[in-house]
Amino acid sequence: MTTLRMAAVAAEFGRDLEEDFAVAERLIKEAREQEVRLLALPEACLGGYLLSLDDDSALDEGPPALALDGPEIRRLASLAGEMTVVAGYCEAAFEKGAAARYNSVVCVNGDGVLGNHRKVHQPLSEDASYASGDRFHAFDTPVGRIGMMICYDKAFPESARALALDGAEIGVVVSAWPGSRTNAAADLVDDRWKRRFDLFDRARALENQIVWISANQAGTFGSLRFVGSAKVVDPGGEILADTGVGAGLAVAELDVAQALETARRSMGHLRDRRPETYTYAGVVSP
Structure with a gap:
């Protein structure tokens, strides 16, 4: 039996990159001390x-845009070392003769970049600050085949399903998921957006029968109050570890291959699909 020790982070991050790297370094060190091999930091950490x-474009210039092959991502990879680390950032890109910014998440270890994903689904006015990604894909890492999403991506079943069909054994979603904008609960534990955050995590794991790691921002930033609630979920939709609404590290250990085999043995949701029946307007859904 080969088990994987994995962890999801709930923590507060801001505009100052040096402060963010100090927090990331502390969390990576803490995870390393707990023998974690796969660590997920939040969106935009x-x-x-x-x-x-x-639309907050008048409030500040937004997060610094970082190149995927630039010094900051190399610094993150160096901090990761033997660990596989997933972290959100604002990606600087130059495409079709113009500069673009993406809300992205990168997966690294000491060898460099293992994978990168650009957020596809953009809530409310986020498209005023970022361009949109255009695909979901899984990729191989030393800890297994991973598929990544960012925040609102997980509200769409097709996102996680596309990754599962591409062979993802572990879904990693990083978020900056806030509490409700209207009728906000005094206690985040009772917040309806927090309940949705948790429901999406459990549903995406269960419907695809994959391991699910969900990291999120905690604390406050600007007008946003984040719900924390970082967690690890098994392929049956059961929460193995959870930080609650505060900052923390949700750590769990699991034999991923065995967990997937057990979950899919009798009712295999991917195996038992009938894609020829999933049509709308004459188009066959994946």
Whole structure:
């Protein structure tokens, strides 16, 4: 039996990159001390998220845009070392003769970049600050085949299903998921957006019968109050570890291959699909 020790982070990050790297380094060290091999840091942990989900372009310049092959991502890879680390950042790109910024998540270890994903689904006014990604794909790492998503991506079943069909054994979603904008609960534990955050995590794991690691921002930034609730979920939709609404590290250990085999033995949700029946307007869904 080969087990994997994995962890999801709930923590507060802001605009100052040096402060963000100090927090990331502390968390990586803490995870290493607990023999974690796969660690997920939140969305926008390098440079912070947006100050609000309204158009905040007049409030500040937004997070610093970092090149995928630039010194900051190399620094993150160096901190990761033997560990596989997933972290969110604002990606600088130059495409079709123009500069673009993406809300992205990168997977690294000491050897460099293992995978990268650009957020596809953009809530509210996020498209005023970022261009949109255009695909979901899984990739191989030393700890297994991983598929990555960012925040609102997980609200769409097709996102995680596309990754599962591409062979992902572990879904990693990084978020800057806030509490409700209206009728906000005094206690985040009772917040309806927190309940949705948790429901999506459990549903995506269960419907695809994959291991699910969910990291999120904690604390506050601008007008946003984040719900924390980082967690590890097994392929049956059961929560193995959870930080609650505060900052922390949710750590769990699992034999991933055995867990997937057990979950899929009788009712295999991927195996038992009938894609020829999933049609709308004459188009066959994946």
